[in-house]
Amino acid sequence: MSSKRPPVAPPDIPGYTFISVLGSGGFSDVYLYDQDRPRRKVAVKVLLADLKTDGARRRFESEANLMAQLSTHPYIVTIYQAEVTDAGHSYLAMEYCSRPSLDVRYRRARFSVDEALSVGIQVASAVETAHRAGIAHRDIKPANILVTDYNRPALTDFGISGTMDAAQDDDAGMSIPWSPPESFAAGASDGVKVDIWALGATLYTLLAGHSPFVIPGADNSQRELISRINSSPLPKLGRPDVPEALELVLATAMSKSPTSRYSSAKAFARDLMRVQTDLNLSVTPFEVQEDIVHEEADPDTHFEATRVRSVVSIDPDSHPSAPTFPSVVPRSNPGIGARPASQGPQINSVPGVTGSTTGLTQNGSTVPSQGAGSKTRPDAFVDTAAGPTAAGPTVRGFPSVLSPTQWASPPPRGAQEPDTDAVLASTVHRSALGAPAQDLVPAPASKKRLWLGIGAGGVLAAAVVVGIVLFTNGGAPTQADPFVTGPSTPPPAVMAGAEVPALTDLVATASNGGAVWTWTNPAPEDGDKYLWAAISAVEAGQFKPITEGHVFVTNNSNEASCVSVMLLRKNGATSPETKKCFP
Structure with missing residues (x-):
């Protein structure tokens, strides 16, 4: 901001308390205010009262709208509010950047190559973001690059911005030292090419300590500057720490012909990043908003964790690979072995129960009833509605368990022998309680396994007893304390510079x-x-x-x-x- 014209008195803005004057320019004054809600310091840019022309007001409102679209970028000043006071003063409340702007800093001391490259890439990302939104800044210069509280550059003052192919207003201002040659000619200019020249001229200024075509000690009037910008080649920076590659990048950005400049701010920043790589410097990220790709939502996205599979029904009468069960052979049928593997268990009727078995279920469906002459086989459940047996009621749920009356008077030896299917089916349930003990004899293989099981159980019991005794006498094993460590050899210390001689x-x-x-x-x-x-x-x-x-x-x-x-x-x-x- 220029200090040639004294600023006007700060306006009375509801919700804001005036603190101090920050600066003044050709079209506006900037003040520091304290905002009440939320409590913070803000910079308020107020349009001059004596310049309330239609063009000035149009530019001011355009600046508010343009900066609001771009202010989410990390290197563009954030706009909080745009309003008009009761007295007719238009103002912008924006982010307050407390550090000196680049204009103040380069006049104090020249920038290092490292910092100038970093600033150039960061501001180029802000310019590229504006260009992608169809906005050209048209007034990039060190004074319009503020510095935030976190020491980051922030581009501001979009007061003469517009669409990239639009001509500037007749009453719009321009900064001659950082303007390209086509800015002084009649007709419209390409906003992208104007911004690339101005950005290159700004970096040149930071490194040289003055604008590109200013000659210290010579005539630097506006007429002379315009003449040099139009006809003179870009002077060398003359710094030994500035590589030739950086000189070439700046010369390309500030080419006299717009078509010879970089096609975009991104291309400009890419070459600056290459210079950083050549100098073994940290490469500054180029931050622009990527295009958001809208993907179709997957209908199964929210059902992956609770997907329900279809119910699989298994027919017990089919022929799966059924396990072979050890058999219990009655003395009257010594030749009967185990059920063949291909014959699965069948659930149809209850032994010892006469009449219909209607109401029994098999895999969720009702089993058809059978007549009195049908063969009967054991089932997992008994329908008590069918009536009690001749010897007494059968315990529900355990068809092969005898009733108390049957315990007292077992059936005679000559009673009706059960058929083969009934005997084999009873072994499926591992129960031998349905027949007298003297009529059922384990097969030799089952007896051998019985003794093996008894022996293994005895060994296990003995091991448990011995373990209890040892634990009681000796106590539980002592666990290592995780906080107590034994002596260890420390790693050798790395002494930086211990064996390297000083320069x-x-x-x-x-x-x-x-x-x-x-x-x-x-x-x-x-x-x-x-x-x-x-x-x-x-x-x-x-x-x-x-x-x-x-x-x-x-x-x-x-x-x-x-x-x-x-x-x-x-x-x-x-x-x-x-x-x-x-x-």
Whole structure:
């Protein structure tokens, strides 16, 4: 913001309390207010009272709408409110960036190559976001790039923005030092190409300490600047720490012909990122909103965890691979063995129950009734409605369990022998209670397994008794305390720089607002690199790796160039720091 014109008195805005004046420009004044709800400091940009023309009001409202569309980007100032006061003052309440803008900073000291590249990529991502929304800024310059409380650039002042193919208003302003040649000609200009030139000119300004076509000590009037912008080649930066690749990138962005410039801000940022890679610097992310792909919803997405399978019915009369059960053979039928594997258990009737078995179920369906002459087989359940047996009622649910009257008077030896199916079916349920004990004899194989089972049970019981005795006498085994550790050999400590010699002969040569520092490696080895950082009396900068034995360091706020360098070995070991200031 320019300070040539004194700002007008701040307006009375309901819900805001005036604090101080932040600056003034050609079309508006900016004030610092304290917002009541929510409580925070905000920057309020107010349109000048004596410039309330239709064009000025149109630009102001356009700026509010455009910035509202873009203010979610991390490198664009956020807009909170746009309103008109009762006195007719239009204002924008926006994010307050408390740090000095880039315009203030570059006038104090030139930017390092690392910071200038990072700022260029971040602002380029904001410009690319605006272009994708069909908006051209048309006034990119250091004064319109604020710095947030988190030390990030924030593009602002879309006051003369518009669609990328629209001509500027007749009463719209422009910043000559950062404007391309086509801005001074009649007719419409390509907003994308204008913004790319202005962004390149802004980076040049941060590195040079002045706008691209300003010559220190010469005539820098508007007429001379326009003439140089139209006809003079872009001057070299003349800094030893600026690589030739960066000079070429800036020259491409500021080509006299719009068609020779980068086609987009993204292409410009991509080449800046390549320069960062060549200099072994951290690559700054390029942040733009990606296109959202709307995918069709999967109908089974919310039913995956509770999917219900269809019910599978199993027919017991089919021929699956049925297990073979050990048989219990009556003495009167010694030749009967186990049921064949192909014959599964059948559930039709109850032994000893006469009459119909209507009401029994099989796999959820009613079993058809049988006549009195049908063969009977045991079932898992007994229908008591069929009536009691001759010897007494059968216990429900256990068809082969005898009633109390049958326990007292077992049937005679000569009674009716059960048929083969009934005997075999009873073995399916592992029950031998349905016949007298003297009539049922285990098969030899079953008897052998019985004795094996008894022996195994005895051994297991003995083992349990012995374990109880040992536990009682000796106590439970002592568990290691997780918080008590035994003696151990500590790992060898990694001593950074313990075996690496310090750099020597650190010498500075004054050069254009800073100094070029050189040093000597006392014991060179393959793969050696150097770490350097600009330091001051109150803070140390971030170390950056380089391969050359020299570096340019700009002067700090005390007009001194101070540096700290270390030797970095291939294995990662570093030497002690070597620090010095010049002058």
